[in-house]
Amino acid sequence: MIDLHCHILPGIDDGAKDIEDSLAMARIAVADGITHILATPHYKNGRWTNEKDVINQQVEILQQELDSRAIPLTIFPGQEVRIVGELIEDIAENKIQFIDEGNQFLLIEFPTATIPAFTESLFFELQKAGITPIIVHPERNHAILTDPNELLSLIEKGALAQLTAGSYVGSFGKKIQKFSKQLIEADLVHFIASDAHNTTSRSFYMKEAYRQLEKEFSQKKAEKFKQVTKDIINGELIIPNTPKKIKQPKFLGLF
Ligand code: FE
Numbered sequence: 001m002i003d004l005h006c007h008i009l010p011g012i013d014d015g016a017k018d019i020e021d022s023l024a025m026a027r028i029a030v031a032d033g034i035t036h037i038l039a040t041p042h043y044k045n046g047r048w049t050n051e052k053d054v055i056n057q058q059v060e061i062l063q064q065e066l067d068s069r070a071i072p073l074t075i076f077p078g079q080e081v082r083i084v085g086e087l088i089e090d091i092a093e094n095k096i097q098f099i100d101e102g103n104q105f106l107l108i109e110f111p112t113a114t115i116p117a118f119t120e121s122l123f124f125e126l127q128k129a130g131i132t133p134i135i136v137h138p139e140r141n142h143a144i145l146t147d148p149n150e151l152l153s154l155i156e157k158g159a160l161a162q163l164t165a166g167s168y169v170g171s172f173g174k175k176i177q178k179f180s181k182q183l184i185e186a187d188l189v190h191f192i193a194s195d196a197h198n199t200t201s202r203s204f205y206m207k208e209a210y211r212q213l214e215k216e217f218s219q220k221k222a223e224k225f226k227q228v229t230k231d232i233i234n235g236e237l238i239i240p241n242t243p244k245k246i247k248q249p250k251f252l253g254l255f
Helices: 019-031 052-068 087-092 119-128 142-146 149-156 165-169 174-185 206-216 219-233
Strands: 002-006 036-039 074-077 080-082 105-109 132-136 160-164 191-193
Touching: 002 019, 002 160, 002 191, 002 219, 019 052, 036 052, 052 074, 087 119, 119 132, 119 149, 142 149, 142 174, 149 160, 160 165, 160 174, 165 174, 165 191, 165 206, 191 206, 191 219, 206 219
Parallel strands: 002 036, 036 074, 080 105, 105 132, 132 160, 160 191
Antiparallel strands: none
């Protein structure tokens, strides 16, 4: 399995604290059936910067540590980019690490509570430049939880979205778990990644999520998600299913 979103690099964000932590995460990932991980530290989320060069250096160091211990895991550089007004400039200044070699796919993180007003125009600019924004964990964004049409409108315009394995298996609670399932049903998310930060509260859950996906949906759906993951990392064209509206009960909570 490939994991496209993971905070496994040591000491540069709220993921692994040190190299021992990174190695512990790597061992759990391997046990979970993961063979390749994109290390995606936070970029400009208010606490950390983590420009492209730093990430690439750290990936090289971690890979050497893994190889010297014969841990069968390959790490690629990635980045979880907080949506910022100056993103186009940051790309031009080579601060941004795409998640494919052809520089076509970017992981984009919204603030927890909102979708910034400039999102639509920024996505338009990115797409005009041949870049597909991938919205990470939409199931945990409060604006989207309140009104899933906010997500629908971005997906209809060509953005992709990544569901977090832990959300789908219930590690963020029942509400987010239920919403995750609805997002899959409505074709509003296109693949699963771990967004693992550690080996305890924010672990991988990838095998469990895929097992659940096969059970609740189908093997075909699981295969499709895996294929999209591969296609993204290979920089292939993604042709997603047409997204649908999530039907919400009209009088929910009124009486
Ligand atoms: Fe993340």
